[in-house]
Amino acid sequence: MTSTVFVGGLLWSPADQAEPQPAELLVVGGRIAAVGEHLTAPPGTERIDLQDGTLLPAFGDGHAHPVQAGLEGRFAPVRGTSLAAVLDGVRTWAAAHPDAPWIYGAGFDLALTPDGIFDAHWLDAVVGDRPVVLRGTDYHTLWCNTEALLRSGITVDTPDPPDGDIVRRADGRPVGTLREWGATDPVFAAMPRPEPAVAVAAIGEATTICAAAGLTWVQDAWVEEVDLAAYLAAAASGALVVAVNLAFRADPMGWQDQVAVFAARRDRVMAAGHELLTARTVKFFVDGVIESGTASMLEPYTDCPHSRGMPNWVPTELRKAVAAFSAAGFQVHLHAIGDAAVRDALDAIEASGDVISGGDLRPVIAHLQVIDPDDLARLPALGVISCFQPLWAQPDPLQEVLTIPRIGPRRAALQYPIGSVLADGGLISFGSDWPVTAVSPLAGLVTAVTRQTPEGEPAGGWYPRERIGLRESFTAYTAGVARQGFRDDAGTLAVGAVADLVWLAVDPSRASLAEVASASVLGTWRAGCRIH
Structure with missing residues (x-):
């Protein structure tokens, strides 16, 4: 059974303590076994010197999309600060991937146009022979070129879905901006999925x-x-x-x-x-x-x-x-x-x-x-x-x-x-x-x-x-x-809790808020095992 003792710094369990306190913490078998001063650790215990930093319960993220985040960097870079930068990202990626049947990118800024509407023709001008599908920063909006609209079956004759918005020109033709699932699902159905x-x-x-x-x-x-x-x-x-x-x-x-x-x-x-x-x-x-x-x-x-x-x-x-x-x-x-x-x-x-x-x-x-x-x-x-x-x-x-x-x-x-x-x-x-x-x-x-x-x-x-x-x-x-997350044994440094821990380089109670925001994460442990 592995064990680790953390010494030389502060402990802070925000749900239970007003501010960080100097103390040691012992982990045995993936759980917090003891908290206090001058702890006695089992033979062979790994010793972590916190170097005047702070040990806290590890963070959790209550709402994220890891798959989409991990995939985003594999496709066209479209998080530019201007429309020209977004289009250039599409152009460059398409040129570097001539065999890609579809061009995809995610994270373009909806505020790059005053009304949040993006025209298929702008994408056609940089890539017109292959479908291009870009996802907005909200992940609820798609910007498609004409070929992508055609491949997805979205035309002037496509009825407006009850749970989506196909932005249209005065003559009823789709502009290229699609909002919400009823409008975007046909595009995702037509697109190839990543391997x-x-x-x-x-x-x-x-x-x-x-x-x-x-x-x-x-x-x-x-x-x-x-x-x-x-x-x-x-x-x-x-x-x-x-x-x-x-x-x-x-x-x-x-x-x-x-x-x-x-x-x-x-x-x-x-x-x-x-x-x-x-x-x-x-x-x-x-x-x-x-x-x-x-x-x-x-x-x-x-x-x-x-x-x-x-x-x-x-x-x-x-x-x-x-x-x-x-x-x-x-x-x-x-x-x-x-x-x-x-x-x-x-x-x-x-x-x-x-x-x-x-x-x-x-x-x-x-x-x-x-x-x-x-x-x-x-x-x-x-x-x-x-x-x-x-x-x-x-x-x-x-x-x-x-x-x-x-x-x-x-x-x-x-x-x-x-x-x-x-x-x-x-x-x-x-x-x-x-x-x-x-x-x-x-x-x-x-x-x-x-x-x-x-x-x-x-x-x-x-x-x-x-x-x-x-x-x-x-x-x-x-x-x-x-x-x-139904993790009633996490989010605390109490004895018996799972040893999900994060080591910060600063004392949050004494550092400036700017220093807290940019503080180095020196270590992360999940059930006592170091993962960073």
Whole structure:
């Protein structure tokens, strides 16, 4: 049985301690065996000198997409700061890969045009003989060239889907911008999938990056059948570095058949017996995103008074689906951006309250960009875990160009109410939504404290009443995510807890917030085994 003792630094369990304290910590057999001064360790114990750094419970990420993150770097680089840079990335990659049947890239900035609409002809001008498909930073929007639209069967005669938006020209022809699943699914169906070995390698690289950021557990918040196969192969081969829980996406048009399918997938994961892989969650996209006008709002959009957005689910169907998956023992994880979507999610959880609470199923609502103040008290009352992406709680070009003009200043001031949820007694966890934004717990938790850009803008913070304390922020990324993941023996440095640990180079209680955000992660341990 292996053992490790950590000495020469500080220990901090944010959920249990106000600030870091000098102490030693002993790990035996993957669990914390003792905490105190001058510990006696078994013979042969590895000794780690913390060099005046701080040892904490390892971070978890409550909402991320490791497969997509790992694949993104294998395709056209489109995270440019200008339209010309994006097009040049497509042109260069296509020239370097003349045999690629499709050109794909992900992460282009929707704020590069004033209306968030991107024309197929712009892509045609750089690659016209092969289909080109680019995914926006929101991962809800596609920009396609003409060939990709044709290969996907999207033409002037294609009816508008109820759960998607095909942006059209005045004559009805598709512009090239597609929003939400009803519009984008035909493209994904036509595109070739990455080879299984490529997906497995992407998972390995992505989870290695997670470990380097101090993470030992991640919620993959959108998994399809092909992703499940890749995860199983990654776990079997040893490529999977951190623990991952899989969330299967519920389809509003066919969820009834998915209850049995998802239960069979869960059984498949359990039968494989990989300690790093679980599949206990079902993901619901209740709505879209504000910047594309597809988030579901209680009141009309300021810039489009005839629209309240695009709910992906009929509320009655959402309630039935949440009830069915909860009865099957799944945790529900609901993407809800707009205030109407948050209310629909709460209504669905409330309708299944007895089943959810009785089974300790810990429902999650992710993002919660805008919440009607009247709904804040419902979150703790229903036991909802609010999974925020703290890096979003700052001003950026997307806010200035698209979001605030779409919803106006009154609703803009309600965005990401992390402080209000905590003040009302709500449970929170943090996640990155990587690759939408960076997988950087330290930068994220500091942003929740300051609500400022890395450059310190704006002075006093962006909607500063929603700022939270540093300890609360660390807790959300440790114990908060551990609770979300049913890991009641993680997120703490208590004796008996699993030894998921992260070693930081600084004392967070004495370092500046900028120093915390950029602090080096000197080591990460999962169940006592060093993974970074």
